[in-house]
Amino acid sequence: MKFRNDKLVGDFWGGLAAMLVALPSAIAFGVTIYASIGPAYAGLGALAGILGATALGLVAPALGGTNRLITAPCAPAAAVLSAFAIELVQHGVAPASIVLMLTALGLVSGLVQLFLGFMGIGSLIKYIPFPVVSGYLTGVGLIIIGSQIPKFLGAPGGTSWWRALISPELWQWQSAVIGAVTAAVMLGAPLVTRVVPAAILGLLAGVLTYFGLAYGVDEQLLVSEGNKLIIGPLGGTASSMLAAITGRWSEIGELKLSQIASLLGTAFTLAVLLSIDTLKTAVVLDALTRGRHDSNRELVAQGLGNVASACAGGMPGAGQMGATLVNLASGGQTRVSGVIEGVLSLIAFLALGTFIAWIPVGALAGILIVVGIRMIDRHSLHLLESPWTLFDFIVIVAVVAVAVGYSLIAASGVGIALAMFLFIREQLSSTVIRRKIDGASRFSKRVRLRHEMELLEKRGSETAILELQGSLFFGTKDQLYTALEPELARRTYIVLDMRRVQSVDVTAVHLLSQIRDSLIERDAFLIFSNLSHSLPNGRNIAEFFDQMELTTMTEHVKVFPELDDAVEWIEDQILGQGPAVEAEVAALELNDLELFSDHKEETLIDLEACLERRSINKDERVYSFGDPGNELYLIRKGAVRITLPAQGETVGHHALTYGRGDFFGGMAFLSQMTRFNDATALADTELYVLQREQFEKLREEHKRLACHLVEAVAKVLALRLRYSDKELMAMQD
Numbered sequence: 001m002k003f004r005n006d007k008l009v010g011d012f013w014g015g016l017a018a019m020l021v022a023l024p025s026a027i028a029f030g031v032t033i034y035a036s037i038g039p040a041y042a043g044l045g046a047l048a049g050i051l052g053a054t055a056l057g058l059v060a061p062a063l064g065g066t067n068r069l070i071t072a073p074c075a076p077a078a079a080v081l082s083a084f085a086i087e088l089v090q091h092g093v094a095p096a097s098i099v100l101m102l103t104a105l106g107l108v109s110g111l112v113q114l115f116l117g118f119m120g121i122g123s124l125i126k127y128i129p130f131p132v133v134s135g136y137l138t139g140v141g142l143i144i145i146g147s148q149i150p151k152f153l154g155a156p157g158g159t160s161w162w163r164a165l166i167s168p169e170l171w172q173w174q175s176a177v178i179g180a181v182t183a184a185v186m187l188g189a190p191l192v193t194r195v196v197p198a199a200i201l202g203l204l205a206g207v208l209t210y211f212g213l214a215y216g217v218d219e220q221l222l223v224s225e226g227n228k229l230i231i232g233p234l235g236g237t238a239s240s241m242l243a244a245i246t247g248r249w250s251e252i253g254e255l256k257l258s259q260i261a262s263l264l265g266t267a268f269t270l271a272v273l274l275s276i277d278t279l280k281t282a283v284v285l286d287a288l289t290r291g292r293h294d295s296n297r298e299l300v301a302q303g304l305g306n307v308a309s310a311c312a313g314g315m316p317g318a319g320q321m322g323a324t325l326v327n328l329a330s331g332g333q334t335r336v337s338g339v340i341e342g343v344l345s346l347i348a349f350l351a352l353g354t355f356i357a358w359i360p361v362g363a364l365a366g367i368l369i370v371v372g373i374r375m376i377d378r379h380s381l382h383l384l385e386s387p388w389t390l391f392d393f394i395v396i397v398a399v400v401a402v403a404v405g406y407s408l409i410a411a412s413g414v415g416i417a418l419a420m421f422l423f424i425r426e427q428l429s430s431t432v433i434r435r436k437i438d439g440a441s442r443f444s445k446r447v448r449l450r451h452e453m454e455l456l457e458k459r460g461s462e463t464a465i466l467e468l469q470g471s472l473f474f475g476t477k478d479q480l481y482t483a484l485e486p487e488l489a490r491r492t493y494i495v496l497d498m499r500r501v502q503s504v505d506v507t508a509v510h511l512l513s514q515i516r517d518s519l520i521e522r523d524a525f526l527i528f529s530n531l532s533h534s535l536p537n538g539r540n541i542a543e544f545f546d547q548m549e550l551t552t553m554t555e556h557v558k559v560f561p562e563l564d565d566a567v568e569w570i571e572d573q574i575l576g577q578g579p580a581v582e583a584e585v586a587a588l589e590l591n592d593l594e595l596f597s598d599h600k601e602e603t604l605i606d607l608e609a610c611l612e613r614r615s616i617n618k619d620e621r622v623y624s625f626g627d628p629g630n631e632l633y634l635i636r637k638g639a640v641r642i643t644l645p646a647q648g649e650t651v652g653h654h655a656l657t658y659g660r661g662d663f664f665g666g667m668a669f670l671s672q673m674t675r676f677n678d679a680t681a682l683a684d685t686e687l688y689v690l691q692r693e694q695f696e697k698l699r700e701e702h703k704r705l706a707c708h709l710v711e712a713v714a715k716v717l718a719l720r721l722r723y724s725d726k727e728l729m730a731m732q733d
Contacts, residue, residue: 007333014068014332015340019053022072022323023345024203025371026053028364029078030315032147033102035361036085037095039228042361044099049073050349052314057342060305060319061335066282066293068332070323070341071305075371076136076273077316079143081105084266101263105270106316108263110306112271117299122279129422131392132415133276134377135399139411140273141375142404144368151365152179154229174213174221175229175362182206182366199367206363230358270316271303278302278319285324395422424475432468432476433483434500439463439493444568446639446657447664449594450719452575459574462492465567469500472508480508484515492524493570497563499530504541509548520556527570529563564654585660587637587686594661595634595712606702607709610694614687616640622679622687629668629675630692632713635660638685643678652678666713 030049034041052073060071081102088098116122146161154172155164164170186202210229214221224230282293298319306316327337383393395418403411440460448456464487472480487494494515516526528551531542542559545551551559560566571577590596590608611634616622622633625645633640639659643652655677658664668675669692699706 008336010331010333011337012340014327014337016344018070018323018327018332018337018341019057019344019348022053022057022070022320022341023050023348024199024364024367025320025323026050026073026315026317026345027359028368029073029075031361031364032078032144032151032368033081033085033315034099035151036082036147037089037098041095041099043357046359047349048313048315050314050345051312052309052317053345054342054349055309055312055314056305056317057338057345059308059342060301061338061342062301063304064301064335064338065297066285066319067291067334068285068289068324068328068337069278069282069293069298069319069335070327070338071278071302071317072320072323072341073315073317074274074277074320075144075368075375076140076277076318077106077270078368079140079147080266080270080273081315082147083143102315103310103313105263105267106314107307107310108267109270109274109316110303110308110310112267113275113299113303113306115303116271116275117296117301117303120296122275122295122297122299129395129419131380131383131395131422132399132419133280134380135396136273136276136403136411136415138376138380138396139400139403141372142400144372144375146404148365148368148372151361152176152369154362172229174210174218175360175365177213177362178206178209178229178360179362179366179369181209182363183370186367186370202367202370203359203363206360206366207358210358210360210363224357229362230360274302274306274316274318275299277321281319281321281324285328289328391425392422430470432470432472432480434467434469436483437465437467439465439570442567444571444657445564445654446568446571446659447662447720448571448575448659449661450716451594453719456571456574461490462574463495463567463570464491464493465495465497465563467497467500467563469502471503471505472501473503473505474507477507477511481511481515488515488518489522492522493527493573494519494524495527495529495563495566495570497529497566498541499563501541504539504544506548509545509550513548513550516550516554516557520554523556525556525558527558527560527566529560529566531559531561568657585637588661589636590634590688592661593634593663593688595663595716603702603705607698607705608688610690610698612689612691612694614689616681616685616687618681618683618685620681622681622685623665623675624678625675627675629665629671629673631665632663632669632690632695633665633679634663634688634690636686636688639682640664640685641680641682643680644676645678657682663713663716666717670710670713 026049027046028049030045030047030052031042032045034045034048056071056073061069064071084105085098085102088101093101149161150156150159150164152175153164153170154175155167155170159167159170182202182205185205186198189196189198189201210221221227221229278298279293279295282295282298286292302318309316323341327341377396380393380396383389383396398418399411399415402414438460439462440457442463442465443453443456466483468480470476484494496512512526519526528545531545531551534540542551545559551557558566558569560569590604590611591601596604596607613636616638622640623631635658637660639657641654642656642658642664644655645652656664664679665675669690672692695706695709698709
């Protein structure tokens, strides 16, 4: 119980500190939006900011799953809505209709967020490339700064920022002084104390400066009626709040369906910006608290919060970085801290409505200019230091330029297009050919006899093995063809290992079909390995190739589950072997084994007397891991697979396969150590088995024969090691 009380206390102080940060910004954002309609609407804007902070604070944390996240009106919403309002003013739309359209825009954007959350898009939004997000945030920051410069200087409503800067006659020095003091205190406060949020100290400094000027310089500043330097009366009572909520929707019937449809583009842009802002804050919060948020659940909660805010007459918002970090630093523990922030925002409105009316517009402008400056990603200038990141910087500049010069809606389209271009550029900059290996340097796990290995080396140039990686699509088609073109005229077998391929499109399949047709003309083969697996997008390459008739129309296209299976098939073709051939051959006698090809027949009679003939059925174990290594096995007929036990798996890892005429178990036999693998018959198998005690007897009675046997085994083992080293060197190239 004490633990819960400790959490509640921390949530209260965290929520209080977050409210002190979020509420002044919410008021400033609301004033920014509604002052674009006309100075008389500044008070309504402040009310919209407060109602938004209240509704968002009550709904989003209650339904979301991210602890300590504070949801409140934010800069991206202010930038999009103020630009939207200015555009409507320029088109001559009535102020009352603009207010209603702003409310409807917030409502639709909330519904879009709900849709994004339910469709699982939340997991994708956070993967938008950094340059695009950086450009968005920098563009929003510049738009905020530009919209606040006229208010900072006290210029008349409707004055552009550049016009305000070059027209000192339009300035009201009192507003500039108040804004400068506010910004200076907000910037310098963290150097003195972090107990009280910098935005609160800056706002208090601006208010004190205003009243200092009123009492010391111009007493007309004490009159609220017609005073353009302050927000103006809000009507901070419960009845006035109810009137604001109900009055907002009294003219809802005047909205036409075409007007609602025209909001969709802007609403989608706003919803994406708010979602990015929220998820970015949630990711940072996860890193600081070692938590893990649910992106889609959070989007649903944010959407419901924005719908509730719109219904209450408030402005939309998102998870705020500043307020969230203040909540965390002040002791916030759970989602309750966010709800407390919303409750305290409502109490502040009802209790301090009269005081809020005297907040100077210049002070709010100073706060927002600082917020806008901090949103500008100055660290992106480091991208200019390297030619590898120069294009990323160009993307940021392009998004910023479109956002500031045209609109955030257009910037969102440019950002999405550039994100696609960034992906394509990344794919083009990486090679799809991971490795190209000659057939003479890559052998299967099927252990071959010495004369067979010599033949495979001699005819190794007939085979080319290409390990592919990344995405095979229209952008990498030429790269793939350039790598394959010199092989088409001189190779009999071309193997494409698809294990590391991430995506394949129709253009790449069409190219592979052309390569297949070219090989068919030469009676050559196109071979795929590792084809039957699902891509990250859920598509199965094997099914896709079958659908496009790439692998189903001819015997000259082969598909194998593993690269080793493909290489073994090629070796069988070169050697004229295969499962069907092996099944028909007779069991070898001792003098037919390559190991004893240079021994005299009378010598082998004594050796054969020491050997045991043993039959092993298909799938039967010859030996198991941990068995004593006291037997050497010579294969008269059949094949044996060697597997390494894999932890937690019933089927071990395939290491080697030994066939007719070969031997296995030599290393453990010579070292007299236990077996470290399993040996299983792949078919009905006939063996010669030399046991350790028989070998010891042979060494006593026929020392020369025993010495030749050990020498022959060691020579073959050394030869196998030589080929393994050759393969390893080829793989490192």
